[in-house]
Amino acid sequence: MKIVAFKIEGNGIYAQDVPAFAEAIKGAQADVVLVPGNSRVKRAMPAAACRAGAEIDTNVVELAIEGDKVTASRWAYRQRILVKFSRAARPWVIVTDPALFGEICAKAGVTAAELPAGAAAATRTTTNGVVAAGNGGESTIKPDAQLLFVAGAGWTKKQADGALHLEDAAATIKDFLAKSGASLGSSKSLVDMPEAAAALTFMSHMNQVGQTGSTPRHAKGLATCCHGEEPHVVGWRFINERRAVNLDANCGWAQGKADVLYVADAFAVTKKVAELLG
Numbered sequence: 049m050k051i052v053a054f055k056i057e058g059n060g061i062y063a064q065d066v067p068a069f070a071e072a073i074k075g076a077q078a079d080v081v082l083v084p085g086n087s088r089v090k091r092a093m094p095a096a097a098c099r100a101g102a103e104i105d106t107n108v109v110e111l112a113i114e115g116d117k118v119t120a121s122r123w124a125y126r127q128r129i130l131v132k133f134s135r136a137a138r139p140w141v142i143v144t145d146p147a148l149f150g151e152i153c154a155k156a157g158v159t160a161a162e163l164p165a166g167a168a169a170a171t172r173t174t175t176n177g178v179v180a181a182g183n184g185g186e187s188t189i190k191p192d193a194q195l196l197f198v199a200g201a202g203w204t205k206k207q208a209d210g211a212l213h214l215e216d217a218a219a220t221i222k223d224f225l226a227k228s229g230a231s232l233g234s235s236k237s238l239v240d241m242p243e244a245a246a247a248l249t250f251m252s253h254m255n256q257v258g259q260t261g262s263t264p265r266h267a268k269g270l271a272t273c274c275h276g277e278e279p280h281v282v283g284w285r286f287i288n289e290r291r292a293v294n295l296d297a298n299c300g301w302a303q304g305k306a307d308v309l310y311v312a313d314a315f316a317v318t319k320k321v322a323e324l325l326g
């Protein structure tokens with residue numbers, strides 16, 4: 049039983065990644081190929097596995113190896129059922145949950161290697177450079193970030209001094225994002241607010257998390273100035289470690305929806321954390 053793991057990070061170009069990954073799978077001559085399920089891998093690896101004649105499964109959270117038998121586990125039916133399954137076909141590409149890649153490799157007794165140099169097969173695509181698309185500025189949605197930072201409508205509400213602090217809110221959130229590298233999520237109330245759209249120009253409906261928004265998969269989440277109502281929190285179903293900062297000790301997060309609720313002013317807390325991050 050030969051198991052090989054590849055460390056694949058950063059951004060790639062689909063047209064170049066597919067042949068490169070396919071060559072790496074073929075060249076490894078392994079029974080099982082382990083890769084981390086980041087957005088780059090999820091985009092190109094299925095096509096690469098198909099090209100290499102391999103079987104592929106994604107979102108694997110655990111691997112058990114007994115002799116020649118490999119059993120993988122993944123959640124199904126919205127995290128309600130943990131399915132254990134095996135495949136006879138080889139090679140078998142197993143895409144792990146990105147946060148569990150290191151742990152799964154360690155249990156399998158393999159060290160993740162870089163992709164072999166020159167693995168890229170001939171392609172007619174040449175890249176002269178990367179041109180920023182549109183004029184939307186830097187993207188605040190980062191699927192591979194460790195932390196999801198959610199901003200709620202409270203950032204645009206009157207504060208203790210009876211005044212609005214929209215510019216301060218925008219600067220504080222931007223500073224925190226720059227220093228933490230977190231991905232920015234939002235509540236529906238905030239992205240629907242015209243005054244927020246004018247002040248928080250780095251945010252759009254694309255940031256909305258929840259029932260009618262997105263369901264991101266970051267390892268950790270921090271909600272600020274967000275009440276934690278069910279239609280919002282349902283979008284957190286894949287986020288296991290949850291914390292929230294809210295002035296209201298009875299907000300939704302306090303009703304079993306967060307692990308830790310800091311009853312505090314999110315303006316002050318976010319500024320302080322950004323300051324500590326340096």
Ligand SMILES: Cc1cc2nc3c(=O)[nH]c(=O)nc-3n(C[C@H](O)[C@H](O)[C@H](O)COP(=O)(O)OP(=O)(O)OC[C@H]3O[C@@H](n4cnc5c(N)ncnc54)[C@H](O)[C@@H]3O)c2cc1C
Pocket residue numbers: 199200201202203205207234235236237238256257258259260261262272273274275276277278279280283293294295296299312313314315
């Ligand atoms: C069919 C349907 C679908 C929906 N889909 C979604 C969805 O996809 N996503 C979504 O988010 N919502 C959705 N909603 C709306 C949802 O029910 C809530 O109305 C919304 O999430 C509330 O947003 P909020 O918590 O940011 O705002 P608010 O409810 O206004 O809460 C603001 C919070 O900020 C706090 N606050 C104020 N100032 C501070 C401060 N200085 N420091 C700390 N805390 C402070 C307040 O205590 C308050 O808890 C949906 C609703 C319906 C009916």
